[in-house]
Amino acid sequence: MPSKLTAKQLCQSLLKKVSISKLTLLGFLLVALPLTAALLFSVSKLSDLAKQSTVSVYHVAQLTQLNNQLSDRLVSIERFASQYVVLKDTALLTTFTEQQRSFLNIIEHFLLQQQDLTLVALLKELSVESQLIKGEIQKDSDENSGNLTLDIVQRKFQILVNLKNKIKDRSNTIINEQATNIDFTAKQVNQNILNSLYTIPITLLIALIFLLLITRPLKALIRKINTLEQGNFSEKIDVQGTSEVEEIAQALEMMRKRLHALELQKSSFIRHISHELKTPLAAIREGTELIYDNSVGPLNDDQQEICDIIRGSVTRLQRLIEDLLDFNIVLDSTSLxxxxxxxxxxxxxxxxxxxxxxxxxxxxxxxxxxxxxxxxxxxxxxxxxxxxxxxxxxxxxxxxxxxxxxxxxxxxxxxxxxxxxxxxxxxxxxxxxxxxxxxxxxxxxxxxxxxxxxxxxxxxxxxxxxxxxxxxxxxxxxxxxxxxxxxxxxxxxxxxxxxxxxxxxxxxxxx
Known part of the structure; x- marks a missing residue:
């Protein structure tokens, strides 16, 4: 018990030497330090995850665009090739050639951006097969032999469709790998953030200690002020805390003593003056009532009017004194x-x-x-x-x-x-x-x-x-x-x- 008392006295002694502003600043720094470190670490990990996600999303968008464009162009060149074989119209051949060139441009564009070797090989194979089909159609057009039939064209284009499907499957595999990598990285970041949350109990404990050191004396002051507000001036104000708190407590104690003395003087004055006024007022009222009732002789009209005014004024004065006594009950906290x-x-x-x-x-x-x-x-x-x-x-x-x-x-x-x-x-x-x-x-x-x-x-x-x-x-x-x-x-x-x-x-x- 003596050791606890000594520790309490030591704490109070230290608080007296520290102002509220310094105590608040110290508490803020101690609370903010671990939280700031954890926040910076989490921000760094989240930034890495965001960059990886951005790259993956861009890559996924490229692959999706590649598959969509390949599908659209492949359908177009197959349609124009089939129509040319059937109709032998040179305009259709020209259109086929333009569509096939656009198809090759798409493949070349994406070959420059892709790093996956399997996907690159499939795109190159698709380009070669497309050029072979173009060459056979061009040869048939130049020789005008008519050996190239619709069935042959469709079988050759089936090879391109199969290659396009392989490219789509490989793209989906790459997308799944990207999603798996992002998910793995997100879990790591989440685990790191969860690990950093262990600093929160420490910061909460530090915050609670400083919160108690700051608010406990302030709450004690508030209770004392509420006591004064209710009109109770008999309880002494003595609050231990920082230097500012003790200065406020001393000022409140001086104010309490002064208010207590003023309240006693005020209540005593109102009480005595009211009673002193009621004594002569009673005599005035009795005399006025005797005159009003013509007990001392009849009154003329002017005298009766004056008597009515005096009688009403006396009644109002009596009511004011009674209200003043009632209001003194409100002011006098000792009577309540x-x-x-x-x-x-x-x-x-x-x-x-x-x-x-x-x-x-x-x-x-x-x-x-x-x-x-x-x-x-x-x-x-x-x-x-x-x-x-x-x-x-x-x-x-x-x-x-x-x-x-x-x-x-x-x-x-x-x-x-x-x-x-x-x-x-x-x-x-x-x-x-x-x-x-x-x-x-x-x-x-x-x-x-x-x-x-x-x-x-x-x-x-x-x-x-x-x-x-x-x-x-x-x-x-x-x-x-x-x-x-x-x-x-x-x-x-x-x-x-x-x-x-x-x-x-x-x-x-x-x-």
């Missing part, structure tokens, strides 16, 4: 880490109870249904999410409207909890569905609501769900056909779908 058992129907009832007065004021009907289940999450987060979504549904619902709340569990590969909250409000255009999740964005307010929101509600919902590995979706209300007439009178409505992971879902408590 504890998970506990939650009974979803009870939590929904609690959220509805908090909005009881708003629901009663607009004479809304709440239709809540779903499976009775328990799951584990952060109660405070889920409460804030439900409250903000319900607040929007109530805000945009018409008088006497219906808010539908449905929740159920999925039973596929990803077990999720789905909560759908649907209203009968005016709905939302497609170009606004993404913008409403931006911080401080405020869409068009409902016609009967003069109090503007803070623009933080759905932002808080989205951020909290991201921390829970869930997500939120805003869509149009998909109402059944028998409700469409009612929907047309009230508005197309919106449906907010909340999806939460169910990995830690408890068993159903339903009887």
């Amino acid at each position: 880490q504890d998970a506990e058992k939650i009974h979803l129907p009870t939590l929904i009832d609690s959220a509805l109870a908090l909005r009881k007065l708003d629901i009663k004021r607009k004479n809304l009907v709440i239709d809540s249904s779903g499976t009775d289940c328990d799951f584990y999450s952060n109660t405070k987060q889920i409460s804030v999410i439900l409250d903000n979504v319900l607040s929007n549904a109530i805000k945009f619902s018409p008088l006497g409207g219906i808010i539908t709340i449905k929740y159920h569990s999925t039973h596929n590969n990803k077990n999720n909890l789905i909560i759908e909250i649907t209203d009968q409000g005016p709905g939302m255009s497609n170009n606004l569905k993404d913008k409403v999740f931006d911080a401080f964005y405020q869409g068009p307010p409902p016609q009967d609501n003069q109090i503007k929101g803070s623009g933080l509600g759905l932002t808080i919902v989205k951020e909290l769900l991201m921390r829970l590995n869930g997500f939120v979706d805003l869509s149009d209300n998909h109402t059944s056909s028998h409700d469409k007439s009612s929907l047309k009178q009230r508005g197309k409505g919106s449906c907010v779908t909340i999806t939460l992971p169910q990995e830690n879902k408890a068993k159903s408590t339903a009887p």
